Amino acid sequence: MEAKIISGTKLREDILSEITKKSVKLKEEFGRVPGLVTILIGNNPASISYVSLKIKTAEKVGFKEVQENLNEDVSETELLDLIERYNEDDTIDGILIQLPLPKHINEEKVINAIDPDKDVDGFHPVNVGRLVIGKNVVFPPCTPAGIIEMIKRSEIETSGAEVVIVGRSNIVGKPIANMMLQKNKGANSTVTIVHTGTKDLKSHCLRADILIVAAGVPGLVKPEWVKPGACVIDVGVNRVGEKISKKTGKKISVLKGDVDFDEIKKIAGWITPVPGGVGPMTIAMLMENTLNSMIAKVGKEIV
16 A cells, blocks of 8 residues: 655645635734745845745735845845844734845844844744744744644654654754654654764664655665655755656756655655655745744734
8 A cells, every 4th residue: 555645735725725814814803914025135046936936925825025136246234234124114024035145145144133033934043942942933944844734734643753854954954853852742752863974874764653854865765764654754855857848848857855755655654745745835834934923923813
């Protein structure tokens, strides 16, 4: 029996529908909707694509969306001044700076300049600290939050489960490890972090009831590394070539995850595809963080 496919595309639509309904209720009760500003610097095609999708999604759920497009040569001072302006704007609940930044701008300084209570990416040191402590967590990093949501909504048992995370990045590996450790629904797990420098990766992966792979190495995890019935979450999105789209006739990237999907789906109990798995969840959780930012400000839970 093949694994159940956890579709991030489907779950995203469910989550965005829930967010839209809450946004309407906020408008009815408080006279405004959540506000998100996205700041894009330069003309990096990938960054433009990501920001465009974020804008489109924010508008879809009924948020106020403000887009700031800055030239590549914008000064660090100008950028910091712009951030401060939105820190002081009561109609803006979330500030998102599209990374990477130009080399002449200090990324750490920019992240630290964002009001921690508007840091919807969850990158500010204050929010990282809240995540580790497990208290007052309004802004979990979006990709790890999406993973947790996929596991919870698939009704996969996490309490006491062996969770192995392949990858130690600040964006996925480290935060998801901290989140899975907390005494929360969809967590309370025993967590091991491994990486490309770990000896005998296979033996660690084989222990996993839930295997989360975010190493950025195409096809790293082989079927013989996976425990039968395990949940396999593939975070990897690796461009391994190009093909012609049947819909548009244009060249598109061929994407491959960090696990051997076709073989592992014959062994695992649940598995996420690439594309259509974790990726669609990330922007959905960005919207969730923006919504929760306004809810925290008004001090009233919206159901």
